[in-house]
Amino acid sequence: MMITEISILRTLLTITGITLVVGINAVFVVWLERKVAGHMQFRLGPTEVGPAGLLQTVADGLKLLSKQIIFPSSADTPIFILAPIICLIPVFVALVPVPFSETLQAHELDIGLLLVIALGLLNTLGILLAGWGCDNKYALLGASRAVAQILAYKIPLLLCILPVILLAGTFSLREIVVAQEGTMWFAFYQPVAFFMYLIAITMETNRSPFDFAEAESELVAGFHTEYSGMMFSLFFLAEYTYMFLASAIASILFLGGWLGPILPGPVWMLLKIYFFLFLMMWFRWTFPRVRVDQMLAFGWKILLPVSLLNFLFTAGVMAVL
Amino acid sequence: MTLIETALDGLDVAVDGLEYTTCGLHAQAEVRPDLLRPVCRALHSLGFFLETVTAIDWLADEIIQGVYLFNHYEQNTRFKLTIRTVRAHPVFPSVGAIYPGAVWHERETGEFFGITYKDSPDSRCLLLPAETTFHPLRKDFRPQAQPVDTA
Amino acid sequence: MFESKTAPTYHLESMEENQFVLNLGPQHPGTHGVLRVVLHMDGEYILTADPVLGYGHRMQEKIAETMTYTQVLPYMARMDYLGALFYNQAWVCLVEKMCGFEVPKRAEYIRVLCAELNRIASHFLWFGAFLLDLGAFTPFLHAFADRERILDLLESVTGSRLTHCYFRFGGVGADVDNVFLAGAQAFVDHMRKHLPTYHSLVTGNVIFQQRTKDVGVILPFETWGYGISGPVLRGSGKQYDVRTSEPYSIYPELDFKVPVEQAGDCLARYLVRLREIEESLNIIEQTIAGMPKGPVRSKVPKIIKPPEGEAAMAVETPRGELMIYLVSDGSTVPYRVKYRVPSFANLSIFSHLARGRLLADALAILGSLDMVIPEVDR
Numbered sequence: 104m105m106i107t108e109i110s111i112l113r114t115l116l117t118i119t120g121i122t123l124v125v126g127i128n129a130v131f132v133v134w135l136e137r138k139v140a141g142h143m144q145f146r147l148g149p150t151e152v153g154p155a156g157l158l159q160t161v162a163d164g165l166k167l168l169s170k171q172i173i174f175p176s177s178a179d180t181p182i183f184i185l186a187p188i189i190c191l192i193p194v195f196v197a198l199v200p201v202p203f204s205e206t207l208q209a210h211e212l213d214i215g216l217l218l219v220i221a222l223g224l225l226n227t228l229g230i231l232l233a234g235w236g237c238d239n240k241y242a243l244l245g246a247s248r249a250v251a252q253i254l255a256y257k258i259p260l261l262l263c264i265l266p267v268i269l270l271a272g273t274f275s276l277r278e279i280v281v282a283q284e285g286t287m288w289f290a291f292y293q294p295v296a297f298f299m300y301l302i303a304i305t306m307e308t309n310r311s312p313f314d315f316a317e318a319e320s321e322l323v324a325g326f327h328t329e330y331s332g333m334m335f336s337l338f339f340l341a342e343y344t345y346m347f348l349a350s351a352i353a354s355i356l357f358l359g360g361w362l363g364p365i366l367p368g369p370v371w372m373l374l375k376i377y378f379f380l381f382l383m384m385w386f387r388w389t390f391p392r393v394r395v396d397q398m399l400a401f402g403w404k405i406l407l408p409v410s411l412l413n414f415l416f417t418a419g420v421m422a423v424l
Numbered sequence: 425m426t427l428i429e430t431a432l433d434g435l436d437v438a439v440d441g442l443e444y445t446t447c448g449l450h451a452q453a454e455v456r457p458d459l460l461r462p463v464c465r466a467l468h469s470l471g472f473f474l475e476t477v478t479a480i481d482w483l484a485d486e487i488i489q490g491v492y493l494f495n496h497y498e499q500n501t502r503f504k505l506t507i508r509t510v511r512a513h514p515v516f517p518s519v520g521a522i523y524p525g526a527v528w529h530e531r532e533t534g535e536f537f538g539i540t541y542k543d544s545p546d547s548r549c550l551l552l553p554a555e556t557t558f559h560p561l562r563k564d565f566r567p568q569a570q571p572v573d574t575a
Numbered sequence: 576m577f578e579s580k581t582a583p584t585y586h587l588e589s590m591e592e593n594q595f596v597l598n599l600g601p602q603h604p605g606t607h608g609v610l611r612v613v614l615h616m617d618g619e620y621i622l623t624a625d626p627v628l629g630y631g632h633r634m635q636e637k638i639a640e641t642m643t644y645t646q647v648l649p650y651m652a653r654m655d656y657l658g659a660l661f662y663n664q665a666w667v668c669l670v671e672k673m674c675g676f677e678v679p680k681r682a683e684y685i686r687v688l689c690a691e692l693n694r695i696a697s698h699f700l701w702f703g704a705f706l707l708d709l710g711a712f713t714p715f716l717h718a719f720a721d722r723e724r725i726l727d728l729l730e731s732v733t734g735s736r737l738t739h740c741y742f743r744f745g746g747v748g749a750d751v752d753n754v755f756l757a758g759a760q761a762f763v764d765h766m767r768k769h770l771p772t773y774h775s776l777v778t779g780n781v782i783f784q785q786r787t788k789d790v791g792v793i794l795p796f797e798t799w800g801y802g803i804s805g806p807v808l809r810g811s812g813k814q815y816d817v818r819t820s821e822p823y824s825i826y827p828e829l830d831f832k833v834p835v836e837q838a839g840d841c842l843a844r845y846l847v848r849l850r851e852i853e854e855s856l857n858i859i860e861q862t863i864a865g866m867p868k869g870p871v872r873s874k875v876p877k878i879i880k881p882p883e884g885e886a887a888m889a890v891e892t893p894r895g896e897l898m899i900y901l902v903s904d905g906s907t908v909p910y911r912v913k914y915r916v917p918s919f920a921n922l923s924i925f926s927h928l929a930r931g932r933l934l935a936d937a938l939a940i941l942g943s944l945d946m947v948i949p950e951v952d953r
Contacts, residue, residue, distance in 0.1 A: 473801075551632040
């Protein structure tokens with residue numbers, strides 16, 4: 104393929120667009136989290152900075168930028184620096200094939216869904232590097248818990264996506280939404296898969312009740328104990344962007360992406376994404392933390408068999424029909 | 425009162441009843457140090473719990489008195505058991521093997537008074553820093569007279 | 576070879592690959608106060624747990640030997656800042672017992688009323704902190720919102736929100752007025768409506784039950800070997816509460832139950848404490864209804880000089896049995912004071928309970944034991 108001026112322009116637009124999405128999402132979703140937390144806890148949340156506290160995240164970002172970045176003397180510095188970058192960049196790239204409307208998509212990929220799933224795994228690699236690199240036993244414990252978590256959720260996650268792929272007949276994210284046009288959204292065809300997918304993405308994004316990688320009350324701050332200043336905020340940004348990505352995939356796969364009456368496509372897409380984000384925040388401020396071995400037991404004894412049975416059932420029904 | 429008598433039946437221990445309403449103790453007894461463990465074993469078998477292990481420094485009499493206060497969950501009986509030894513190098517037998525909770529009490533009393541508990545499972549300092557060379561609760565220890573180097 | 580009085584050294588070369596030593600350091604969100612636990616771990620499992628105390632040690636027992644009986648009274652509240660009125664009560668009752676001071680009826684009622692309010696406040700803080708250890712953030716704030724009401728009430732009558740020094744020899748420091756009594760009754764009514772929220776938010780939650788059921792089981796026959804008391808003991812089936820076993824003040828005249836659970840795990844201790852809150856609400860209501868009129872302090876000599884001898888006094892604090900043993904030589908200054916604090920005994924069983932468990936469980940157990948480290952360290 105020739106590199107033309109248009110493709111360079113398109114690439115630049117893509118990068119700018121995704122950066123804007125990530126940035127504005129971070130500002131908004133952190134504010135939303137703090138407001139949701141506040142109102143669930145009998146208090147108000149941020150109210151000072153900006154109207155209704157909307158610029159609070161900007162203030163926090165500025166504060167974190169100004170903090171000293173401390174490098175522990177016995178830390179493995181290349182790995183220490185690389186870890187937050189590895190957490191963040193793949194999530195950026197994974198936003199490329201995500202369509203926000205019929206035409207609003209960075210780049211159409213036939214195997215868009217596969218790419219997103221594969222890149223999601225690199226997040227855990229980043230966590231593991233963070234835990235190893237800072238020579239801190241608490242961080243290492245948190246990182247090893249995150250790796251154990253993959254065992255619990257990854258296969259059920261894939262098994263929940265497979266019925267959707269069967270129903271849509273394609274890996275392309277855009278085509279999956281198009282396949283839901285005119286018929287019912289896949290959440291109604293696959294309620295079991297939808298429900299378990301929700302649980303799996305809560306595990307995937309290290310959110311409560313599955314947030315043991317950074318379990319505050321046990322492991323001080325888990326894998327990012329030793330990170331300060333901008334490097335800590337990179338992890339923060341990566342986590343919220345990953346939540347955004349996971350919610351986007353959930354709305355594409357199960358809730359029909361940009362489909363919806365009256366309002367334009369991107370608005371529906373954003374509404375659905377923020378509905379999932381709100382759900383994850385609701386979980387966080389309501390539930391205590393699950394224990395690591397209980398999560399593994401849950402993943403292997405309940406999520407895996409149920410999602411496997413669901414997939415086989417779907418395949419059987421589709422073969423018959 | 426009768427519960428204690430039942431427990432210590434057969435042991436050579438003289439138990440004195442006390443006026444509970446004025447002093448909060450039901451009975452007391454003084455034993456020889458070598459009888460401490462048999463008495464504790466007997467009390468433990470009847471379900472007495474060790475409220476505390478402590479000591480009193482009688483400077484005038486040159487004696488350190490070990491005080492063991494027992495009580496019972498079902499029948500409230502506060503029983504004080506005392507043993508005594510010379511002040512110079514006090515050594516008491518440890519009851520850590522009978523009452524696991526006594527180990528911490530003994531560690532604390534040992535470091536405060538300079539008492540050695542023989543055969544204790546754990547004889548490290550508990551509350552004071554490990555490098556402490558003095559025994560604060562002894563009556564001849566005057567806090568203001570000895571500046572402590574807290575490095 | 577000299578007998579080493581320092582901490583055991585862990586020979587890292589001889590440890591297997593998965594084993595390491597982790598410091599649940601003096602600064603940790605999960606230890607309640609300045610407690611250090613040296614954990615020898617195999618992966619996430621704890622092989623041995625060794626609490627290291629003394630970070631908050633102030634040698635209270637020596638301080639008491641240099642101060643008069645009245646001067647020791649403010650020190651009481653600093654030992655257990657969450658249950659300050661109980662320490663107040665233990666000290667004043669002890670000296671009153673030795674000296675034979677009378678306490679007016681109204682003062683006794685006020686003492687019990689304020690003490691039970693203090694008990695509820697302490698249990699609320701424990702509830703929030705325990706759930707924070709388990710990872711649930713919201714109940715903490717709900718508990719603190721209710722706790723604020725109690726602290727406001729107690730502040731209006733004692734003058735301080737936390738380290739109350741309200742009881743005096745022969746009574747209490749100041750009288751309570753009808754505003755306070757009305758406020759206390761309003762609090763009781765509010766809590767009776769609000770307590771079901773706590774249960775619906777937390778107690779029935781599957782994740783919470785999974786984290787606390789069968790975790791840190793204290794068997795009944797282990798209890799007296801360690802000297803456990805309080806809700807920790809009552810969660811293992813033993814009905815021992817100083818208020819009913821060794822009644823003091825006006826508790827014999829009040830009608831209340833002592834909640835007991837049989838399971839002995841963290842969930843049992845949690846349930847015992849929540850039921851104790853309900854029972855304390857009953858006690859408060861009874862004291863408000865039955866508060867007699869009269870003086871709140873009897874005349875006691877300015878200089879307190881108990882007769883030569885000894886005495887012991889036990890009270891039931893939110894954490895267990897506090898017993899103070901006092902030896903007096905007839906002077907204005909105590910000869911020997913021994914504070915038998917409940918958290919000390921309750922913490923001594925921790926290393927036994929944590930062995931072989933996951934780190935997350937050990938923290939749940941630590942939280943369920945409800946410790947205040949300053950009282951352990953004194």
